[in-house]
Protein backbone atom coordinates (compact mmCIF):
# COMPACT_ATOMS: atom_id res chain seq x y z
CA UNK A 333 0.00 0.00 0.00
CA UNK A 334 1.26 3.43 -0.95
CA UNK A 335 0.21 6.52 0.95
CA UNK A 336 1.13 10.02 -0.23
CA UNK A 337 0.15 12.92 2.01
CA UNK A 338 0.43 16.63 1.24
CA UNK A 339 3.63 16.28 -0.80
CA UNK A 340 5.42 19.48 -1.83
CA UNK A 341 8.44 19.79 -4.12
CA UNK A 342 9.76 22.96 -5.72
CA UNK A 343 12.51 23.15 -8.35
CA UNK A 344 13.78 26.74 -8.44
CA UNK A 345 10.47 28.56 -8.94
CA UNK A 346 8.52 25.57 -10.36
CA UNK A 347 6.09 23.88 -7.97
CA UNK A 348 6.34 20.30 -9.26
CA UNK A 349 4.25 18.93 -6.35
CA UNK A 350 1.83 21.22 -4.57
CA UNK A 351 0.09 19.36 -1.75
CA UNK A 352 -0.31 16.01 -3.52
CA UNK A 353 -2.28 13.39 -1.55
CA UNK A 354 -3.59 9.96 -2.60
CA UNK A 355 -3.45 6.27 -1.74
CA UNK A 356 -2.79 3.23 -3.93
CA UNK A 357 -4.28 0.07 -2.41
CA UNK A 358 -3.18 -3.57 -2.36
CA UNK A 359 -4.91 -5.76 -4.94
CA UNK A 360 -5.61 -2.76 -7.17
CA UNK A 361 -4.07 -1.12 -10.21
CA UNK A 362 -3.92 2.64 -9.71
CA UNK A 363 -3.22 4.94 -12.64
CA UNK A 364 -1.50 8.29 -12.15
CA UNK A 365 -2.49 10.63 -14.96
CA UNK A 366 -1.93 14.23 -15.90
CA UNK A 367 -0.69 16.51 -18.65
CA UNK A 368 3.03 17.02 -19.32
CA UNK A 369 4.76 18.57 -16.34
CA UNK A 370 1.93 17.71 -13.90
CA UNK A 371 4.45 16.13 -11.51
CA UNK A 372 3.92 12.39 -12.10
CA UNK A 373 7.60 11.45 -12.40
CA UNK A 374 8.49 13.69 -9.46
CA UNK A 375 5.87 11.88 -7.39
CA UNK A 376 7.11 8.42 -8.40
CA UNK A 377 10.73 9.40 -7.71
CA UNK A 378 9.75 10.56 -4.22
CA UNK A 379 8.18 7.16 -3.60
CA UNK A 380 11.37 5.24 -4.20
CA UNK A 381 13.50 7.79 -2.40
CA UNK A 382 15.34 9.13 -5.47
CA UNK A 383 14.36 12.69 -4.55
CA UNK A 384 13.48 14.26 -1.23
CA UNK A 385 10.20 16.18 -1.16
CA UNK A 386 10.34 19.58 0.59
CA UNK A 387 7.52 18.54 2.90
CA UNK A 388 4.69 16.04 3.27
CA UNK A 389 4.97 12.30 3.75
CA UNK A 390 5.32 9.16 1.69
CA UNK A 391 4.67 5.68 3.07
CA UNK A 392 5.12 2.28 1.44
CA UNK A 393 3.48 -0.45 3.56
CA UNK A 394 3.78 1.98 6.47
CA UNK A 395 7.52 2.56 5.94
CA UNK A 396 9.10 5.88 4.94
CA UNK A 397 11.74 6.02 2.17
CA UNK A 398 13.64 8.75 4.02
CA UNK A 399 14.37 6.74 7.17
CA UNK A 400 13.87 3.13 6.00
CA UNK A 401 15.27 3.34 2.49
CA UNK A 402 16.49 -0.24 2.20
CA UNK A 403 13.29 -1.79 3.59
CA UNK A 404 11.21 0.36 1.23
CA UNK A 405 13.30 -0.63 -1.79
CA UNK A 406 12.83 -4.31 -0.99
CA UNK A 407 9.08 -3.74 -0.91
CA UNK A 408 8.87 -1.99 -4.25
CA UNK A 409 9.69 -2.94 -7.79
CA UNK A 410 10.57 -0.03 -10.02
CA UNK A 411 10.06 0.21 -13.74
CA UNK A 412 11.77 3.54 -14.38
CA UNK A 413 11.29 6.17 -17.07
CA UNK A 414 14.78 5.41 -18.42
CA UNK A 415 15.96 1.80 -18.59
CA UNK A 416 19.71 2.43 -18.20
CA UNK A 417 20.92 -1.03 -19.28
CA UNK A 418 24.61 -1.92 -19.53
CA UNK A 419 25.28 -2.88 -23.14
CA UNK A 420 27.94 -5.45 -22.27
CA UNK A 421 25.76 -7.37 -19.85
CA UNK A 422 23.14 -9.95 -20.72
CA UNK A 423 19.58 -9.84 -19.37
CA UNK A 424 20.41 -12.75 -17.04
CA UNK A 425 23.33 -10.78 -15.59
CA UNK A 426 21.16 -7.67 -15.18
CA UNK A 427 18.42 -9.61 -13.41
CA UNK A 428 20.80 -11.52 -11.10
CA UNK A 429 22.60 -8.32 -10.17
CA UNK A 430 19.42 -6.54 -9.09
CA UNK A 431 18.17 -9.65 -7.29
CA UNK A 432 21.44 -9.83 -5.35
CA UNK A 433 21.13 -6.15 -4.43
CA UNK A 434 17.75 -7.05 -2.94
CA UNK A 435 19.46 -9.70 -0.81
CA UNK A 436 18.55 -12.84 -2.76
CA UNK A 437 21.20 -15.58 -2.80
CA UNK A 438 21.81 -19.29 -3.33
CA UNK A 439 18.94 -21.46 -4.47
CA UNK A 440 16.33 -18.74 -3.96
CA UNK A 441 18.29 -16.43 -6.24
CA UNK A 442 18.55 -19.09 -8.98
CA UNK A 443 14.87 -20.00 -8.69
CA UNK A 444 13.59 -16.42 -8.78
CA UNK A 445 15.77 -15.51 -11.77
CA UNK A 446 14.57 -18.55 -13.73
CA UNK A 447 10.95 -17.87 -12.72
CA UNK A 448 10.99 -14.33 -14.06
CA UNK A 449 12.76 -15.35 -17.28
CA UNK A 450 10.01 -17.91 -17.93
CA UNK A 451 7.20 -15.56 -16.85
CA UNK A 452 8.31 -12.88 -19.32
CA UNK A 453 9.07 -15.35 -22.07
CA UNK A 454 12.69 -14.21 -22.36
CA UNK A 455 14.50 -17.49 -23.03
CA UNK A 456 15.61 -16.46 -26.54
CA UNK A 457 17.31 -13.22 -25.42
CA UNK A 458 18.43 -13.93 -21.88
CA UNK A 459 22.07 -14.75 -22.65
CA UNK A 460 22.68 -12.13 -25.36
CA UNK A 461 24.40 -8.86 -24.57
CA UNK A 462 21.77 -6.08 -24.44
CA UNK A 463 23.63 -3.94 -26.99
CA UNK A 464 21.27 -3.34 -29.91
CA UNK A 465 18.19 -4.60 -28.07
CA UNK A 466 14.83 -3.34 -29.35
CA UNK A 467 12.61 -1.20 -27.13
CA UNK A 468 10.40 -4.20 -26.31
CA UNK A 469 13.39 -6.36 -25.40
CA UNK A 470 14.77 -3.59 -23.19
CA UNK A 471 11.39 -3.26 -21.57
CA UNK A 472 11.35 -6.95 -20.67
CA UNK A 473 14.76 -6.71 -19.00
CA UNK A 474 13.62 -3.66 -17.01
CA UNK A 475 10.39 -5.40 -16.05
CA UNK A 476 12.23 -8.56 -14.98
CA UNK A 477 14.49 -6.44 -12.78
CA UNK A 478 11.43 -4.76 -11.26
CA UNK A 479 9.70 -8.00 -10.22
CA UNK A 480 12.51 -10.54 -9.61
CA UNK A 481 12.35 -10.05 -5.81
CA UNK A 482 8.54 -10.38 -5.84
CA UNK A 483 7.86 -6.94 -4.37
CA UNK A 484 4.55 -6.14 -2.68
CA UNK A 485 4.36 -2.85 -4.58
CA UNK A 486 5.14 -2.16 -8.22
CA UNK A 487 5.71 1.34 -9.56
CA UNK A 488 5.83 1.87 -13.33
CA UNK A 489 6.58 5.15 -15.11
CA UNK A 490 4.84 5.10 -18.51
CA UNK A 491 5.39 1.35 -18.93
CA UNK A 492 3.91 0.89 -22.39
CA UNK A 493 5.86 3.58 -24.23
CA UNK A 494 7.34 2.24 -27.44
CA UNK A 495 5.95 -1.26 -27.01
CA UNK A 496 4.48 -3.42 -29.76
CA UNK A 497 1.19 -5.24 -29.35
CA UNK A 498 2.75 -8.45 -28.00
CA UNK A 499 4.90 -6.66 -25.42
CA UNK A 500 1.90 -4.56 -24.34
CA UNK A 501 -0.11 -7.74 -23.86
CA UNK A 502 2.65 -9.34 -21.79
CA UNK A 503 2.80 -6.22 -19.63
CA UNK A 504 -0.98 -6.14 -19.20
CA UNK A 505 -1.20 -9.83 -18.28
CA UNK A 506 1.63 -9.39 -15.83
CA UNK A 507 -0.10 -6.46 -14.15
CA UNK A 508 -3.36 -8.41 -13.87
CA UNK A 509 -1.49 -11.40 -12.43
CA UNK A 510 0.23 -9.24 -9.82
CA UNK A 511 -3.09 -7.63 -8.91
CA UNK A 512 -4.60 -11.08 -8.37
CA UNK A 513 -1.75 -11.86 -5.99
CA UNK A 514 -2.88 -8.85 -3.92
CA UNK A 515 -0.01 -6.58 -4.89
CA UNK A 516 -0.25 -2.80 -5.13
CA UNK A 517 0.42 -1.46 -8.63
CA UNK A 518 0.87 2.23 -9.39
CA UNK A 519 1.64 3.40 -12.90
CA UNK A 520 1.74 6.65 -14.83
CA UNK A 521 0.46 6.87 -18.38
CA UNK A 522 -0.68 9.16 -21.17
CA UNK A 523 -2.53 6.41 -23.01
CA UNK A 524 -6.20 6.76 -22.11
CA UNK A 525 -7.37 3.44 -23.58
CA UNK A 526 -4.75 1.62 -21.54
CA UNK A 527 -5.76 3.43 -18.38
CA UNK A 528 -9.47 2.79 -18.88
CA UNK A 529 -8.82 -0.90 -19.56
CA UNK A 530 -6.32 -1.54 -16.79
CA UNK A 531 -7.06 0.66 -13.82
CA UNK A 532 -9.27 0.01 -10.84
CA UNK A 533 -8.69 3.59 -9.74
CA UNK A 534 -7.39 6.70 -11.45
CA UNK A 535 -5.66 9.62 -9.78
CA UNK A 536 -5.63 12.65 -12.07
CA UNK A 537 -3.17 15.38 -11.22
CA UNK A 538 -2.64 18.88 -12.59
CA UNK A 539 0.13 21.26 -11.46
CA UNK A 540 1.21 19.00 -8.62
CA UNK A 541 -2.29 18.52 -7.13
CA UNK A 542 -4.99 15.86 -7.39
CA UNK A 543 -8.04 17.07 -9.32
CA UNK A 544 -9.89 13.73 -9.43
CA UNK A 545 -9.56 10.32 -7.77
CA UNK A 546 -12.04 7.54 -8.58
CA UNK A 547 -12.76 4.57 -10.83
CA UNK A 548 -12.75 5.25 -14.61
CA UNK A 549 -16.51 4.50 -14.70
CA UNK A 550 -17.25 6.90 -11.84
CA UNK A 551 -15.21 9.66 -13.51
CA UNK A 552 -17.21 9.17 -16.74
CA UNK A 553 -20.42 9.37 -14.75
CA UNK A 554 -19.27 12.42 -12.78
CA UNK A 555 -18.42 14.33 -15.98
CA UNK A 556 -21.35 13.00 -18.02
CA UNK A 557 -18.95 11.72 -20.70
CA UNK A 558 -19.24 8.32 -22.41
CA UNK A 559 -15.51 7.87 -23.01
CA UNK A 560 -12.80 8.04 -20.39
CA UNK A 561 -10.67 10.21 -22.68
CA UNK A 562 -13.41 12.86 -22.82
CA UNK A 563 -13.85 12.66 -19.05
CA UNK A 564 -10.10 13.20 -18.62
CA UNK A 565 -10.11 16.23 -20.95
CA UNK A 566 -12.98 17.76 -19.04
CA UNK A 567 -11.32 17.17 -15.67
CA UNK A 568 -7.97 18.69 -16.62
CA UNK A 569 -9.48 21.40 -18.85
CA UNK A 570 -7.25 20.66 -21.89
CA UNK A 571 -6.36 17.70 -24.15
CA UNK A 572 -2.58 18.07 -23.81
CA UNK A 573 -2.03 14.97 -21.66
CA UNK A 574 -3.35 12.44 -24.16
CA UNK A 575 -1.63 10.07 -26.56
CA UNK A 576 -3.46 8.08 -29.18
Ligand SMILES: Nc1ncnc2c1ncn2[C@@H]1O[C@H](COP(=O)(O)OP(=O)(O)OP(=O)(O)O)[C@@H](O)[C@H]1O
Nearest residue numbers: 343346347348366367368369370371372373374375
Ligand atom coordinates in the same frame (compact mmCIF):
# COMPACT_ATOMS: atom_id res chain seq x y z
N1 LIG B 1 15.32 18.14 -11.89
C1 LIG B 1 14.48 19.12 -12.21
N2 LIG B 1 14.89 20.41 -12.28
C2 LIG B 1 14.05 21.41 -12.58
N3 LIG B 1 12.74 21.24 -12.85
C3 LIG B 1 12.27 19.98 -12.81
C4 LIG B 1 13.10 18.86 -12.49
N4 LIG B 1 12.33 17.74 -12.53
C5 LIG B 1 11.08 18.14 -12.85
N5 LIG B 1 11.04 19.47 -13.01
C6 LIG B 1 9.85 20.26 -13.34
O1 LIG B 1 8.80 19.88 -12.46
C7 LIG B 1 7.56 19.79 -13.15
C8 LIG B 1 7.00 18.38 -13.04
O2 LIG B 1 7.81 17.50 -13.81
P1 LIG B 1 7.55 15.92 -13.91
O3 LIG B 1 8.64 15.35 -14.74
O4 LIG B 1 7.34 15.38 -12.55
O5 LIG B 1 6.15 15.90 -14.68
P2 LIG B 1 5.41 14.69 -15.43
O6 LIG B 1 3.99 14.78 -15.00
O7 LIG B 1 6.12 13.42 -15.17
O8 LIG B 1 5.54 15.15 -16.94
P3 LIG B 1 5.56 14.30 -18.32
O9 LIG B 1 4.19 13.77 -18.52
O10 LIG B 1 5.92 15.36 -19.31
O11 LIG B 1 6.62 13.24 -18.19
C9 LIG B 1 7.83 20.22 -14.59
O12 LIG B 1 7.54 21.60 -14.72
C10 LIG B 1 9.33 19.97 -14.74
O13 LIG B 1 9.91 20.85 -15.71
